[in-house]
Amino acid sequence: MGKAELPLHAPGTKVDRGYIGQSVPRPNAARLLQGRGTFIDDLRFPRLAHVAFFRSPYAHARIKKLQFEKAIKSPGVIAVFDGPKVAEYCTPWVAVLAHLKGIKSPPQHAIAIERACWQGEAVAAVVAESRSQAEDAVQLIEAEWEELPVVVDMEESLQGKQVIHPDFTDNVCFKREHDTGGVDEAFAKADVVVEETFHFGRHTGVCLEGRAILADYNAAEHSLTVYHATQAPHMMQDIFSRHLGIPEGNVRVIAKDVGGSFGIKVHVYPDEMATAAISVILRRPVKFVADRLESFLSDIHAREHRVKVRLAATKAGEILAFDMDDLTAIGPYSVYPRTSGIEGNQVVNLTGGPYRHQKYRGKLNVVFTNKNVTCQYRAVGHPIAVALTEGIVDLAAQKLGMDPAEFRRKNLIPDDAYPYTFPSGIKFEKLSHLRTLDKLLGLMNYKSLREEQKHLRAKKIYRGIGLAAMIEVTNPSPAFYGVGGARISAQDGATIRLEPTGMITVMCSVTEQGQGTEGIFAQIAASAVGVSMDKVKVITGDTGVTPYGGGTWASRGAGIGGEAVLQAGRALRSNILDVAAAILKMDKQELDLSGNKVINRLTQETKMPLEELGRVAYFRPDTLPMDFQSELTVTRHYTPRQYGFTFTNGIQGSLVEVDPDTGFVRLLKHWCVEDSGTVINPMLADEQLRGGVVQGIGAALYEECLYSPDGQMLNGNMADYLVPMSAEMPDIVCAHVETPTMQSQLGAKGIGEAGTAGAPAAVMNAVNDALAPLNARVTAMPFTPERILRALGKV
Amino acid sequence: MDHALDITLSVNGVQVSRRVAPRVHLVDFLRDELGLTGSHIGCEHGVCGACTVRVNGEIVRGCLMLAVQADGCNVETIEGISDSGEARDLQKAFHEKNALQCGFCTPGMLMAAQDLVLKNIKPTREEIREHISGNYCRCTGYQAIVDAIEEVIQAEVVHGKG
Numbered sequence: 001m002g003k004a005e006l007p008l009h010a011p012g013t014k015v016d017r018g019y020i021g022q023s024v025p026r027p028n029a030a031r032l033l034q035g036r037g038t039f040i041d042d043l044r045f046p047r048l049a050h051v052a053f054f055r056s057p058y059a060h061a062r063i064k065k066l067q068f069e070k071a072i073k074s075p076g077v078i079a080v081f082d083g084p085k086v087a088e089y090c091t092p093w094v095a096v097l098a099h100l101k102g103i104k105s106p107p108q109h110a111i112a113i114e115r116a117c118w119q120g121e122a123v124a125a126v127v128a129e130s131r132s133q134a135e136d137a138v139q140l141i142e143a144e145w146e147e148l149p150v151v152v153d154m155e156e157s158l159q160g161k162q163v164i165h166p167d168f169t170d171n172v173c174f175k176r177e178h179d180t181g182g183v184d185e186a187f188a189k190a191d192v193v194v195e196e197t198f199h200f201g202r203h204t205g206v207c208l209e210g211r212a213i214l215a216d217y218n219a220a221e222h223s224l225t226v227y228h229a230t231q232a233p234h235m236m237q238d239i240f241s242r243h244l245g246i247p248e249g250n251v252r253v254i255a256k257d258v259g260g261s262f263g264i265k266v267h268v269y270p271d272e273m274a275t276a277a278i279s280v281i282l283r284r285p286v287k288f289v290a291d292r293l294e295s296f297l298s299d300i301h302a303r304e305h306r307v308k309v310r311l312a313a314t315k316a317g318e319i320l321a322f323d324m325d326d327l328t329a330i331g332p333y334s335v336y337p338r339t340s341g342i343e344g345n346q347v348v349n350l351t352g353g354p355y356r357h358q359k360y361r362g363k364l365n366v367v368f369t370n371k372n373v374t375c376q377y378r379a380v381g382h383p384i385a386v387a388l389t390e391g392i393v394d395l396a397a398q399k400l401g402m403d404p405a406e407f408r409r410k411n412l413i414p415d416d417a418y419p420y421t422f423p424s425g426i427k428f429e430k431l432s433h434l435r436t437l438d439k440l441l442g443l444m445n446y447k448s449l450r451e452e453q454k455h456l457r458a459k460k461i462y463r464g465i466g467l468a469a470m471i472e473v474t475n476p477s478p479a480f481y482g483v484g485g486a487r488i489s490a491q492d493g494a495t496i497r498l499e500p501t502g503m504i505t506v507m508c509s510v511t512e513q514g515q516g517t518e519g520i521f522a523q524i525a526a527s528a529v530g531v532s533m534d535k536v537k538v539i540t541g542d543t544g545v546t547p548y549g550g551g552t553w554a555s556r557g558a559g560i561g562g563e564a565v566l567q568a569g570r571a572l573r574s575n576i577l578d579v580a581a582a583i584l585k586m587d588k589q590e591l592d593l594s595g596n597k598v599i600n601r602l603t604q605e606t607k608m609p610l611e612e613l614g615r616v617a618y619f620r621p622d623t624l625p626m627d628f629q630s631e632l633t634v635t636r637h638y639t640p641r642q643y644g645f646t647f648t649n650g651i652q653g654s655l656v657e658v659d660p661d662t663g664f665v666r667l668l669k670h671w672c673v674e675d676s677g678t679v680i681n682p683m684l685a686d687e688q689l690r691g692g693v694v695q696g697i698g699a700a701l702y703e704e705c706l707y708s709p710d711g712q713m714l715n716g717n718m719a720d721y722l723v724p725m726s727a728e729m730p731d732i733v734c735a736h737v738e739t740p741t742m743q744s745q746l747g748a749k750g751i752g753e754a755g756t757a758g759a760p761a762a763v764m765n766a767v768n769d770a771l772a773p774l775n776a777r778v779t780a781m782p783f784t785p786e787r788i789l790r791a792l793g794k795v
Numbered sequence: 796m797d798h799a800l801d802i803t804l805s806v807n808g809v810q811v812s813r814r815v816a817p818r819v820h821l822v823d824f825l826r827d828e829l830g831l832t833g834s835h836i837g838c839e840h841g842v843c844g845a846c847t848v849r850v851n852g853e854i855v856r857g858c859l860m861l862a863v864q865a866d867g868c869n870v871e872t873i874e875g876i877s878d879s880g881e882a883r884d885l886q887k888a889f890h891e892k893n894a895l896q897c898g899f900c901t902p903g904m905l906m907a908a909q910d911l912v913l914k915n916i917k918p919t920r921e922e923i924r925e926h927i928s929g930n931y932c933r934c935t936g937y938q939a940i941v942d943a944i945e946e947v948i949q950a951e952v953v954h955g956k957g
């Protein structure tokens with residue numbers, strides 16, 4: 001079947017796209033709107049036991065003694081476990097990847113053995129009949145500690161005077177240097193060199209639903225069913241299987257409704273592994289839900305970076321080279337199985353990304369510290385790379401006396417230059433930087449904004465306009481994790497079945513975290529098969545049901561899972577027409593499927609409703625030819641392979657007003673133009689962008705995990721750790737340019753992380769643009785009122 | 796369960812009596828004792844708003860009120876205002892505008908939004924944002940939520956309910 005037969009558009013044509021490109025409401029949202037979803041904590045099981053963890057109060061300490069006598073006698077307590085006991089059932093892990101050369105990390109146990117390496121690390125587990133009884137008993141655990149030297153500062157960690165792990169000789173987890181050559185020469189001949197050091201605060205995901213797991217071991221079957229708030233059910237199936245010693249086929253992971261993920265729920269957490277092991281030990285269902293305080297201490301953190309960057313340019317405004325040195329601290333362990341080397345690695349890959357300079361040097365050091373672990377969180381490395389790039393680009397424009405928009409236009413990779421290999425080695429299939437720039441400037445009414453800004457400055461009203469161009473990794477191939485030895489699937493699969501009543505059931509390995517996966521899969525499947533959306537049921541998040549696949553991460557759901565659904569839908573449509581041809585005794589080529597009916601392709605006349613076809617195929621196959629067997633369930637898989645990643649591009653604009661007396665930043669408006677290829681549902685795509693932008697604004701202005709010099713987290717609660725709330729957020733204008741990827745039939749690239757990738761840079765540049773007439777500048781996120789007032793010399 | 800107290804209250808129009816420990820939050824009581832799991836627990840310190848329920852007509856944080864304090868009260872939850880049809884317009888607007896993603900904040904957000912609808916005023920967008928600023932949503936960026944609430948309130952005004 002050729003492409004033109006699809007009810008989907010081929011690039012540049014205007015054939016009917018079915019539901020593709022329509023803002024259809026998500027069918028699965030209805031239950032959530034009535035509070036009738038099923039999050040882990042909503043499940044009710046007989047004999048369910050609850051776990052609460054005794055966590056280290058020290059950032060680094062030897063466990064000299066743990067006494068459980070009083071805890072065990074506490075009402076409702078079933079058992080209390082320490083690290084060695086749980087280790088009998090759960091093997092430790094080491095989070096390294098072969099393609100991150102030299103990366104190292106010590107073995108990590110589900111519950112700490114001998115030594116705790118961050119404040120909040122679990123060192124004992126109490127199991128009781130209720131969570132409150134388990135928490136009561138945690139208070140009765142008596143521990144003796146020997147405090148060990150604490151390393152919290154990443155510069156000190158890099159110097160390595162105090163080494164955290166006794167088996168290592170330094171604190172470096174991973175380092176990398178990428179050099180095209182010719183960088184020093186480029187800087188030597190440059191007319192203009194600008195240099196800056198940026199700091200990025202450590203922050204975290206703050207999913208509204210805490211991490212949650214309910215593990216149910218069946219001793220008779222030696223099987224484990226895990227209800228898990230996760231983004232990657234198959235990855236977790238593999239991990240539970242290997243570390244608990246249960247055959248893969250006996251492990252089933254089910255992810256029902258998940259209350260926000262953003263990368264937080266794609267990692268292996270020691271307390272969750274302990275919960276699964278405890279279910280095996282106790283032979284009963286066991287639940288753990290992280291409360292808000294322990295979420296701050298044990299959900300992965302992200303983005304603690306210090307980056308020095310230099311840019312060389314000619315006086316005509318041509319960028320010649322970038323030179324970057326990133327130092328990032330990841331806590332005491334690299335996080336399993338993705339490792340904590342990836343974020344910094346991405347910064348090296350992506351710095352300078354939108355521009356056409358040819359010389360680039362990127363240096364990275366990833367070091368251990370005695371703080372909570374960090375790992376991949378929404379937009380992984382992009383917010384750092386985009387902010388340091390766009391920050392230094394603005395500084396260069398300022399020094400050259402050029403308008404930042406025009407400076408970018410001069411240096412962005414032209415839209416006709418593709419395919420293009422970037423100096424860091426990454427390859428772009430096709431991007432649209434200049435089209436997105438033009439669209440953004442039009443949307444913003446950039447020129448009048450500049451005039452208004454000038455006018456208001458005369459009245460001592462300090463408004464700033466910030467731009468941030470970006471590239472983004474989406475739809476990763478096996479080059480991201482698989483080649484490094486991680487059992488993380490880059491492919492996904494979809495099964496579609498025609499039901500006897502003419503409905504179709506879609507089962508896909510990409511999960512729903514609220515982003516609308518199930519909604520767009522319904523749109524794609526309905527369009528590909530030829531049925532209306534009310535005839536489609538989508539099932540995700542169950543390793544016992546769906547094909548094997550990677551799940552939700554790296555903006556891959558639409559581009560990879562969506563393509564598998566499309567191909568399965570096309571195949572099912574073809575198989576349905578085979579059945580129709582057999583029933584109607586017509587040539588298959590004469591028939592088509594549209595609006596839940598088999599029709600005559602030429603005359604569009606209805607030949608048979610799908611319901612009738614289903615009845616015959618399933619209940620009266622005796623009426624079909626002897627040698628004919630209908631195949632009304634099909635499965636297709638898709639793996640992106642031509643490029644390491646399907647890059648997207650986009651650009652954001654921010655308008656802010658800074659009050660120089662209070663240091664407060666008021667967000668007036670935000671714009672976002674994104675090219676994510678084929679847009680399947682503009683309403684959902686815009687919501688992904690807006691939600692992502694607001695998370696990026698959180699990083700820029702509010703969010704930071706603060707630690708004391710002895711490694712105590714100081715603001716681990718929602719009153720002290722500020723997240724964006726509705727009153728401070730601006731309206732966000734979204735628009736799209738569509739350059740479909742030619743690697744797939746669907747043409748979709750990812751969009752889920754774009755907002756978060758670009759917003760911090762746009763806001764930073766806007767704040768600095770506002771502060772420019774006051775000769776002040778901020779470079780350490782988040783830009784709190786205090787930091788702005790310090791920059792202004794007022795405190 | 797020392798010193799447990801007997802309480803009787805109306806929950807979504809149904810009278811219930813239970814013996815509860817004084818330390819049990821109202822939201823834990825609703826979820827664990829009554830199986831009304833639509834009210835969610837997000838922070839347990841009164842910041843996120845996921846546990847917002849209505850007690851005697853006023854919205855409260857279910858994590859900051861004890862179940863024993865609700866003795867004799869009329870408590871309404873998302874399940875109640877869904878089944879009675881009270882939240883229908885808001886739910887429809889939230890659905891059509893995709894004013895939810897993961898849906899964990901949504902019940903609390905709807906309780907807060909319905910409180911504004913019932914106030915019979917014509918709020919500006921800024922006032923809508925202010926009214927729901929005690930309800931944390933990590934997914935949406937809030938704009939679609941504001942749009943949905945604004946649409947419902949405007950329609951109420953047009954239809955003479957306001």
